[in-house]
Amino acid sequence: MTTIPTSLPTPTRHFGKSSAWDRLRTNRNWLAIWFMLPAAAFLILFLAYPLFLGVWMSFTDDRIGRGGGNFVGLENYEWLKDDSIFWLSVFNTLLYTIVASAIKFAVGLYLALLLNRHMPFKALIRAAVLIPFIVPTVLSAIAFWWIYDSQFSIISWSLIKMGLIDHNINFLGDSSWARGSVIFANIWRGVPFVAITLLAGLQTVSPSLYEAATLDGATSWQRFRFITYPLLTPIIAVVMTFSVLFTFTDFQLIWALTRGGPVNATHLMATLSYQRGILSGRLGEGAAIATAMIPFLMAAIAISWFGMQRRKWQQGTDND
Template sequence: MSSTTIRRGSAPPRASFFERLSQSRNGLGFLFMLPAAIFLLCFLTYPLGLGVWLGFTDAKIGRSGIFIGLENYEYLMRDRVFWMSVFNTVFYTAIASILKFGLGLWLAVILNENLPCKSLFRAIILLPWVVPTVLSALAFWWIYDAQFSVISYVLMKWGWISAPINFLGDPWNARLSVIAANVWRGIPFVAISLLAGLQTVPASLHEAAALDGATSWQRFRRITLPLLTPIIAVVMTFSVLFTFTDFQLIYVLTKGGPVNATHLMATLSFQRGIPGGALGEGAAIAVAMVPFLLAAILFSFFGLQRRKWQQGGSD
């Protein structure tokens, strides 16, 4: 009797650490995120740290180099080609992102209407995004060919021009040409993402506004656009990041030419670091891109904060 009483009155066995972790919602979240965190630590954090370190050295291909402080950055401050790449990168990113947003939003609004074969149109619009970048660049390289450009051929047939356009041989023509290629590739991502956001806008809000006499533009401006703000912030942040760090499209089309007119910071970093052999200098150019990328991330953060304010949320 006494042993049975003691057994019944004793405290239940304490759960193990793994049992408590599996029963905790935060613990399960931690377990699910752990593989991704390890992956990011190994394949992103380490290369980033190594790149920052190389930027402070005079490392060359085949030689580890020594610590030289800010000499690479001081050299870049006096390098005309570097500043041209900064201008090209900002110009390329700004113009391409604005065009992708405007055209993508326009397409999203059209695809949100009750159109026949709407699913087919959505699938077709995705094609530029799913085609490999190098294949797209090769197609545009043919379209922009100095002698056999299909654009020049059509315009000459129409009598609009008398000679083929030198798309990739003239500095400003080359800048605008690569922007056009980037916009063609990037519009589907923006359009489909914003279309998903448009489908979450309650139809009852538009119906109520229409009953109050609001026009289509007023409903779009006062209802749709504010509700799309957080999605626009996130989508455009990714779009800016993809555009700012673009490498494949530029490298295949122009390799930074003519006369460095289309060099972005990413392509210049590669050219100086790999074919040029100056790993330290190339790493310094790559590190110089970080402040711009952080600015894009902050843009997304404040867009999400605005969404919380609209919803009356609080931390």
């Protein structure tokens, strides 16, 4: 092994020749910064800047076309505090996220366990599971829109033909049905991501662990409970964090299906923010709604972060 010099040799040892530019060019620490700069520039331009602009806007009364707007402090938030539609959208978002994520996790885990078994056409079935994930959201939303149509719904039609109901279900017109319908569509779309990621996690578990557990006397439930589940927790934490973040910030599906209706029953914070900020033009208020999502998202990340921190066995440190 060769030792790596802490700074590149500079040929400019002569008196007065080692300029500041030369040092910036060759010093290892600076070099690292040069290499990171392109990526950092992208992140700053397309992520950090819009984020801070959004937060800043939430403290102004900016409107579309005005350019700028005045600093109004917490006024937007004070308005929102007394805005029942905003609180309804918070409730909707939490309901949507919690119910959809929980079901996505359960169904995704079940599918992953199923797909991890030996079966004919395994590769084909695994690929097929990904289809809902590949189809563009808006396309699948339009398909669901037809499925949920008040007159032509295939579900209503089938149930009527089977004699289970006698009139069409108003899937997207009734608040409870509408909430259930958008949650179902979100689950349909989100399950493949959870299932395939958990399947990848399952495949990292050595089969000999299951064999050892079998010989140790574990039933199949005990093998899941004591081997599969604990070994999968790190991946569950990651995949569920992502799933929660995606669900919480969902926009496309709702917008294509219900636009937040009926009577705001399916308005999420993201759709409300868009409606207030862009459609109504009140940028400040829209930005305040969007900014209000940040604490929830931070909380979701914090939970999974601390969840992962506890797992000592993953870290290979030798604490003699």
